[in-house]
Amino acid sequence: MKKFKYILIVVFAVFAATSVFLTIEAVATGSQISKLNLEEGMLMAKQGELRESIVRGISMSNLEEKSKELGFTSATEIVYINENEGVAAR
């Protein structure tokens, strides 16, 4: 009977300790999740900002303006040459 009492006390103690431990873990994980959510939000915002700046950078209208500033111009006349025709004389 005494032995059974001890076993009961041990089981109860283990159960109580596990329960406290799990509650602490759950709360800590919850707080970690909250932090991660916040971080995810910030990273998503940063990703959006970077994507926008990349897309802005490779926008054809912007590139066209930049190329003009750098002195590039479109070909005004295109000359088509037949395969059989020589393109340069010696």
Place this chain on the structure above:
Amino acid sequence: MKMREWQLDKIKVLSVVFLILFFGLIVRLSYWQIIKGEELGMQAKSQYRSTQILKAPRGQIMAPDGSFWAIRSEVWRVIANPTKIKDDPSKIARVLSDDPVEKDRIVELLEKKDLVWVSLKEKLTLDEKRNIEAMGLVGISFESMESRFYPEASVAGQLLGFVGKNIEGENVGYFGLEGYYDLPLSGKSGFLGRETGAAGSPILLGNARQTEVVSGTELVTSLDKRIQITLYNKLKEGMEKYGAKGGSIIVMDPASGAILGMESYPSYDPGQYWEYGDLFFKNPAISDSFEPGSIFKVIVMSSALDAGVIEPDSKCDICDGPVKVDKYSIETWDRKYFPDSEMTDVIVHSDNVGMTFVGQKLGADVLYDYLDKFGIGKPTGIDLQGEASPGLRKKGTWNIVDLATASFGQGVATTPIQIVRAVSAIANDGILTTPRIVTTTQKEENVRVISAESADEITAMMAQAAKNGEAKWTNLRGFKVAGKTGTAQIPIAGHYDDEKTNASFIGFAPYDKPKFVMLVTLREPQSSPWASETAAPLWYSVAKDIFPYLGIHPE
């Protein structure tokens, strides 16, 4: 004995007091439980339950090369809780704006101490948000807002449409692709409800309810950026050069119906749509009806060829002078007449009398049936919001004057996209396709409108018109272009304006295996009323840039 009585009295008094207290407690508890129960329950729930609407990210709009026409971006709204503000409101206002009127508005909002949420400023970038955050202003916080970024600004503005707010403050697409595909682009918002601790962290062992977010669909379009930007620049140049009030260019692949480019001017930047008036939002290429004039002749002529009422070498026996129809006299545009001219010459000379002859041969009902088959008078089904469709006069009600004028493109109203679609059928061996902007795997039902032989015959006529017609001076030598000019007077209050015209040129190349059909329309050009001197050179100017890009070489 006395002592015992006194003790009994004391117990009685205490019992009464306890009884009163007990009843008081019961009454109080009943008040909290029954009368205030629901309200307090809600308050408690709001303390330990957090609910969050998970917004679905709007789908992006892409070009066929994988680059972007429209992407989602994030901006921030500055919000304040006036009851918690500790800094001087004018200091906060100075941080947020330089405009004195705006500063006054912010100060006024911050002084409303009965409010707990006020929106101070919208559309802040992440950097601006960080700068304000670094100042550590108490009572100021930020809310994320989804925004839209259009990297090419005004290029394809009317075609893309824009994202604005509805009366409930939700993002909604208006006009163009944003309007047409609003539902798939919007996706479906989700929901997250869970129990939270005092610090706001989620309690993992608590109840949680979640509905997943369905992100908006990404749209892949056939709109080629290189072609679209060429159209934008050339149209802008052409409008200035010819002094036109408006203009549109449409480029379509006749075999698939894919729209490679569509530009109208004046245009607007969908990213800054609020700076423009409502008039800018409508896309004239699909919404404006106009009398097509002589470009319509190719549709009528192809119908007559297909119906077998004429042959390319049939002779016009009324072409020696003006023709009288009812009380009206029909003349040619330059008052030059070509007796016994063949049908090819009728197209080359853009002969109104010759076309009246064709119309008479065809008859009103047959012409109506062909126009209906070509899709004139009904929506093309293009995947853009705001398509207009001016109807045809009812079958059986056409008189001889209606028939005669319709045969050379007057007295009928069409939209530019209807004309492009109809002429694409000619370029596509007589098969009509549905114009599409978004690439789809769904197989469209294509309809044969005219026979392949008739399509070849009208193509040959259009090739002659491009080479020897009134716009021959602008023709690019060596390239296989089939085309037709159209100058239409503008109807005003029951008559035609003497000076104002709509100038158009429709053509496709190479005519033996067309890679594109292009229509140029200019509204009221000032330098010349004639399409041969305005729309046609603009068409060739655009084509000159498109030819090498699409791998089209001279013969």
